[in-house]
Amino acid sequence: MIQPGQSLPDMKFSLRENGEGKEVSTADLFAGKKVVLFAVPGPFTPTCSEAHVPGYVALADKLKEKGADSxxxxxxSDAFVMEAWSKDQNASELLMLADGDASFAKALGMDMDTGTFGGIRSKRYSMLVVDGKVEKVNLEEPGKFEVSDAQTMLEQLS
Structure with a gap:
């Protein structure tokens, strides 16, 4: 699993903005920036939709006031689902990235196999990433939502 002090792997992501698809790299997203990154096991799932994303939406302005560039x-999931979920969650302040084949989750050591429930998914976590390097990692225990929330990240931003 990726640890504080390590750099994020060089990866590509799919996303949709304003109805158009595009590809971005970790360098595009993280170089020279302070970024709050969080991952969820699945869009439109209960904890993800009822607590995790709404918390970041509610605290987006405060996170940015404390120095988060994004x-x-x-x-x-795929970019179409992430775009639809962003709209459903009124999450215009968040960048919703599709890790379609779980390559990012796997490269971080944050993947999990949920079997017939959904297959390979990301573990639930949050990270503070500065200029492509991980500063903080908040990994949830399976089935928990206690440390990767927006309030915890807000308290960790310096």
Whole structure:
């Protein structure tokens, strides 16, 4: 699993903005920036939709006031679903990235196999990433939502 002090791997992501698809790299997203990154097991799932994303939406302004250049949510899904979920969650302040084949989750050591429930997914976590390097990692225990929330990240921003 990726640890504080390590750099994020060089990866590409799919996303949709304003109805158009595009590809971005970790360098595009993280170089020279302070980024709050969080991952969820699945869009439109209960904890993700009822607590995790809404918390980051509610605290987006405060996170940015404390120095976050961007707030990124990633999930093992496709760009169309992530775009629809962003609209459903009124999450225009967040960048919703599709990790379609779980390559990012796997590269971080943050993947999990949920079997027939959904297959390979990302673990639930949050990270503070500065200029491509991980400063903080908040990994949830399976089935928990206690440390990767927006309030915890707000308290960790310096």
């Amino acid at each position: 707030i990124i949510c990633t999930a093992v």
